[in-house]
Amino acid sequence: MQFSEHWLRQYVNPALDSQGLSHALTMAGLEVEELEPVAAAFTKVVVAEIISAEKHPDADRLQVCKVDVGNGEPLQIVCGAPNARAGLKAPCALVGAELPGFKIKQAKVRGVESFGMMCSAKELGLAEESDGILELSADAQVGQDIRALFDLDDKLFTLKLTPNRTDCLSIAGIARDVTALTGASLTLPEINPVAAVHTQQQGVKVSEPDACPRYAGRLIQGVNATAPTPDWMVRRLERSGIRSISAIVDITNYVLLEQGQPLHAFDADKLKGDIEVRYARSGEALLLLNDENVTLSNDMLVIADDSSPLALAGIMGGDGSAVGDATRNIFLESAFFAPAVIVGKARRLNFSTDSSYRFERGVDFGNTVQALERASQLILEICGGQAGPVTEVLHDLPERKPVRLRLDRLNSVLGIVLDAAIVGTLLERLNFSFTLVDGGFEVVPPSYRFDIEIEEDLIEEVARLHGYDNIPALAPHDDLQMLPAAEARLSRNWLRDTLAASGYQEIVSYSFVDEAWERDFLGNANPIALKNPIASNLSVMRSGLWAGLIETLTYNLNRRQERVRLFEIGSAYFAEDAAYREVGRISGLAYGDAEPEQWALAAREVDFFDVKAAVDRLTNGRAQYVAAQHAALHPGQTAQIVLDGQPVGWIGKLHPKWQQHYQLPRSAVLFELDVEPLLQREVASYAQVAKFPPVRRDIAVVVDEITPIQSLLDTMRSSKNTLISEISLFDVYRGKGIAEGKKSLAFLVLMQDTQKTLTDAEADAVMAELLDLLVRHHGAALRN
Known part of the structure; x- marks a missing residue:
């Protein structure tokens, strides 16, 4: 604005x-x-009248002018403007005048003295280009300062x-x-109803009262459409960014700027029958004032007569009923259109107008007739004519519902104390009508304040009138208390720290992924679809975090980062019947060499077991790994991660087809686990430190090749023998002396008693018990 x-x-x-x-x-x-x-700053430029203009004796394109500047004796000024002539009034810069970029001095031009300069609009900084000196109206007062004449200050x-x-x-x-x-006094233009001097009215029918609750208009006959627009009005329009067109159009634009109410003038002689406010019929077309021929859709509100649409309601008039120089009778329209009906229609047609900009946001429905009267006043003053009575069709206008403002809520939000008297004064200054109620105010906003709907709107109004500078900037204050932290629960930051210490870097990616990714990569046939996706390749919610890791890996490889360790903590989303489930996940990816390049270690590509070590740190070594199949991972190099008997995630090498799809020179190893089970831990408990030496015994057994090592460890640990302090695998052997399809596993067993030194007999008994368990449960044989 x-x-x-x-x-x-x-x-x-x-x-x-x-x-x-x-x-x-x-x-x-x-x-x-x-x-x-x-306008740019300049001084000593006055209205001057050229008394005479004679050809310069030594120059064909120059004239020697006698110029009256209101100081008694005419000045002699040499001028090269082609339009300089006797009787013309134009700006004259006197000697000593400072114009934009230069100063006027007394000079000789081709031997003839010149005591000033006749000025063009360009030289005064009023225009970018000009063809000659600026011609002023004949009634301009000689000697008057140009800045005052044009109100250039x-x-x-x-x-x-x-x-x-x-x-x-x-x-x-x-x-x-x-x-x-x-608090300054307000003096708005006085608007009095225009007296009707004839009784003729234009018939008006509003077929869509919800879209147009108020429509008013009047016939004005015998106008002079060629009457000049007053300079003061032209100046105000131009300074508001609107060019002058003709007096009647200028007046409607002026009232729009002054009152905020868009108006439109129809040539009444071009109307056929009654005016009707209706929706366009499919296939109807309208040539608009901007010379654009548009095909109307049936959700566009139009002003029509008995034959065809005349205007696009609230947006732009049509060319067929436009006011021209030959217009003698006009129908002046002022209406209130519901914002929801107008919004988006102009943008659909790839343009915007001052009217649509206002109607889309809401126009004062209480000022519809007042604005019509104001425009009528100006038309009669400038263009003459005889006004008829106002025709008004009125239906249900928007209801201005009371809004409750609680004083304690106001003071709580603003952080200051304002009493009821101060708040009431501020509301009165806004012309808000209100009544005092228990603990506050019940405020009815005026018709021009569409934005006042809830209590927070009133709080904002009070705050800005009271002055934001008057609201102190106080630091937040609260009584903080240390909250208890459950000893048996870890935080997500512990997971972050653990992976960061293992050389991984955290990323944050979108929770939205491509539907094809979910279907093919994660095997999710029922992803949660977004109603309004931000991009076509981000159309569903993810059910796993690997998409962001793979994309980030590709981004880094394209920038020659050949060793990448990434992790992300985020959510996966699942549809379950009519509800949705969100699961916290931690996911990681390792790519490239196992260790940074150095002289002491041979280069080796990262493998399953390198990543398994990072997962073991996250699970505190409690995880079990069960061979399984996953659509995204390499068959034979994939395991499901089990924690406390429950599957919690996956680990494995990227499937070769996906490695080829993403054009990765090497394969990546990925893992993903549910976060919640990782945050549970056992509370440390006291155990007596034994003063007696431990006893180590080794046991080597032969089992089937397909027997999982973990199952043997679980079986031996299930004995719950209190003498056993540790059981671990230290050797796996296949080869000479071991039958085909068999493998030899060697375990160390540490035993210790806190009360005494163990005897060989006691240790042998424990080892016999363990061997018996292995034989019974796994068919193991003691290796000789």
Whole structure:
């Protein structure tokens, strides 16, 4: 919203300079994006009249002019403008004048003295280009300062309004806010109903009252459509970014800027029958004022007569009923259209208008007829004519529901104490009607404040009027208490620290993935689809975290990072009947050499067991690994991770087909586990330290090749013999002396008693018990 400061100050003139007013508006939420003068600075330029203009004796393109500048004796000025002529009034820069970029001095031009310079608009900084000196109106007063004549000491304010402040899309609305902020008196133009001098009315029918609850208009006959627009109006329009077209169109644009109400004038003689507000019929077309021929859809509201659409309601008029120089009778329209009906329609047609911008956000439905009267006043003053009575069709207008404002809630949010008297004064300055209720106010916002709907809106209004600068910036204060941390539970940060210590780096990726990834890579045939995905390749919620790891690996390989360790802690999502389930997961990936390149170690590619070591750290060595199959992992190099008898994740080498799909020179090893089981741990308990030496015994058994080693360890540990302190595998042998399909496993067994030194007989008894378990459960044979 751009406007002239002088225009605003005609309605409200606070005791603030331009910068002070700009700061006040910005601090009140009406951000001043730009404040600039309407013209460059210059001095000593006055209105002058050329008395005579004669050819220069030594130059064909120069003239020697006698110029009256209002000081009695005419000045002699040499001028090269082609339009310089006797009787013309134009700006004259006197000797000593400072123009943008240069200073005027007394000079000789081809031997003839010149005591000033006749100025073009370009030389005054008023235009980028000009063909000659700036021609002024014949009634311009000779000797008057040009800055005063054109009001060039004015400044342009450009507001960057938030979408909710549609009431400030007008000079009157901004003036109301300035009055509320500063307390300065408000003097808006007096609007009196125009007396009807004839009885003719245009028939109006509103077929869609929900879309157009209020429609008003009047016939004005005998207007002079070629009447010139007053200079003051042209100036205000141009300084608001609107070019002058014709008097009637300029007046509707002026009222739009002044009152915030879009208007439209139809050539009444071009109308056929009654006006109807209806939705367009499929296939109807309309040639708009911007010369664009649009095909209308049936959700577009139009103003039509008995034959065809005349205008796109709330957006733009049609060319067929437009006002022209030959227009003598007009039908002036002012209406309130529901924002939901107008929103998006102009953008669909690839343009925007001042009217649609306002109607989309909400126009003051209480000002519809007032704006019509204001435009009628100006048309009669400038273009003449005879006004008829106002035709108005009124249906159910939007209800302004009371909003409750609790005083304690207000003070709690703002962090200050405002009593009821102060708050009531602020609400009165905003013209909000209210009643006092227990503990606060019940406020009914005016029709032009569409944004006041909930209590927080009123709190914001009180805050900005009270002044954000008057609200102290206090540091947050609270009584903090140390919360108990469960000793049997770890934090996710422990998982992060563990993997970081193992050389892994954390990433954070999208929870959205491609549907094909879920189906093919993770075998999820029922992923959760997004209703409004941000991209076509991010259309479903992930049920695993490997997608982000693989993409990050590819990104790093493309940047010549050949050894990569990554992990992510995030959520996986699953659809279950009519509900959804979210599961915390930790996932990791290792790629490249097992160790950074160095002289002491031979290069070796990372393998399953390197990654298994990282998983063992996460599970504190409690995990078991069971051979299994996974769609994303290499057959034969894949295991399901089991913790306390429950499957909690997967580990394995990337499947060769996916390695080829992602064009990876080497394969990656991945793992993924549920987070929750990893956070559970046993609380440390006291155990007496034995004073007696341990006894070590080794046992070697031969079992079938397919027998898992872990099963033998589990069997021996199940004995629960209190003398056993440790059992572990230290050798696996296949070869000479071992039958085909068999393997030899050697275990060490540490035994210790806290009360005495063990005897050989006691140790032999324990070993016999263990051997018996292995024989009975696994068919093991003692190796000789």
